[in-house]
Amino acid sequence: MKAGGALLEAEGLVRRYTMRRGMFGRAVDVRAVDGVSLRLERGRTLGLVGESGCGKSTTGRLVLGMESPDAGSVSFDGRTMPAPGTAAWRALRMRMQMVFQDPLGALDRRLPIGAQVIEPLDIHGIGDPAARAARVQELLRAVGLRPDQAARYPHELSGGQRQRAVLARALATDPALLVCDEPISALDVSIQAQVMNLLVELQERFGTALLFISHDLRAVRQVSHRVAVMYLGRIVEEGEPDAVLHDPAHPYARALVSAIPHPGRGGRRIVLQGDPPNPADRPSGCAFHPRCPVASARCAQDVPPLKPRADGRLVACHVAHGDAAAGQGTDRQEAA
Numbered sequence: 001m002k003a004g005g006a007l008l009e010a011e012g013l014v015r016r017y018t019m020r021r022g023m024f025g026r027a028v029d030v031r032a033v034d035g036v037s038l039r040l041e042r043g044r045t046l047g048l049v050g051e052s053g054c055g056k057s058t059t060g061r062l063v064l065g066m067e068s069p070d071a072g073s074v075s076f077d078g079r080t081m082p083a084p085g086t087a088a089w090r091a092l093r094m095r096m097q098m099v100f101q102d103p104l105g106a107l108d109r110r111l112p113i114g115a116q117v118i119e120p121l122d123i124h125g126i127g128d129p130a131a132r133a134a135r136v137q138e139l140l141r142a143v144g145l146r147p148d149q150a151a152r153y154p155h156e157l158s159g160g161q162r163q164r165a166v167l168a169r170a171l172a173t174d175p176a177l178l179v180c181d182e183p184i185s186a187l188d189v190s191i192q193a194q195v196m197n198l199l200v201e202l203q204e205r206f207g208t209a210l211l212f213i214s215h216d217l218r219a220v221r222q223v224s225h226r227v228a229v230m231y232l233g234r235i236v237e238e239g240e241p242d243a244v245l246h247d248p249a250h251p252y253a254r255a256l257v258s259a260i261p262h263p264g265r266g267g268r269r270i271v272l273q274g275d276p277p278n279p280a281d282r283p284s285g286c287a288f289h290p291r292c293p294v295a296s297a298r299c300a301q302d303v304p305p306l307k308p309r310a311d312g313r314l315v316a317c318h319v320a321h322g323d324a325a326a327g328q329g330t331d332r333q334e335a336a
């Protein structure tokens with residue numbers, strides 16, 4: 001482990017899929033993730049936001065080694081991620097867990113909650129039977145469930161209780177990183193705030209870093225220390241939540257933020273023109289240019305590099321940097 005280094009670093013991740021147009025159509029190469037680089041410090045939260053299909057969930061799976069990238073690399077705690085399925089990968093994965101959107105789908109309906117929370121401890125041979133049983137009780141309390149609810153089956157719990165059980169299971173091996181993929185979007189609105197508060201509380205208590213993937217900007221703002229906005233497989237803006245979510249610099253981020261209902265806030269909602277992008281038919285230059293309200297002539301030709309502005313945030317936009325400066329900075333997105 002490198003002292004003082006980031007917990008998680010991803011460099012130039014690319015993930016391609018092959019799609020066929022129609023039954024006999026030609027195969028098309030789709031880049032779901034197209035040169036994404038991330039850095040997450042210990043005990044901190046990086047919020048990853050964007051529309052459905054922008055590549056944020058695929059990025060989460062690449063980071064955990066659930067899928068292999070076609071290019072790029074991931075390092076965790078200073079070590080390059082081993083090949084999926086190897087003993088070294090399983091040992092690292094014990095310290096990186098995933099929380100999925102649908103708690104009912106993530107749990108085994110045939111097993112009581114307690115048996116599912118204890119399972120990772122059994123798999124990794126952590127503690128003796130008495131210590132494991134005590135750990136289950138401790139974890140259930142930590143997530144706001146009663147120890148006697150260990151005997152309940154998933155269908156006997158509410159949606160919020162099920163997501164608490166999923167969190168207890170994810171925390172069983174004391175992971176340093178949780179990748180939370182839309183962890184509240186399947187829950188009732190009345191329960192979402194409870195689960196969000198619980199995530200913040202658990203992070204403070206256990207020091208777990210979170211990669212928080214969501215299309216819900218209010219949720220992202222609540223938990224994140226840093227925010228990255230994705231569009232069509234690339235990060236287009238990254239920085240402190242106060243900057244990115246209050247005064248976005250990228251036109252796409254501005255449109256996303258303008259759609260958040262905010263009583264008393266001035267400003268109008270920006271309605272994007274044109275169809276949502278088709279990853280199989282990526283526009284030339286800046287992929288956002290067909291929908292961008294401030295596109296200039298060069299936007300259809302030159303890919304804007306993701307590069308720092310004077311205020312410290314990273315932005316991939318010719319206009320946000322001033323046309324003259326475009327293309328001269330560090331191009332993290334093009335690294336792949």
Ligand code: SF4
Nearest residue numbers: 286289292299317318
């Ligand atoms: Fe809009 Fe051009 Fe900026 Fe892309 S580079 S977001 S098209 S202004």
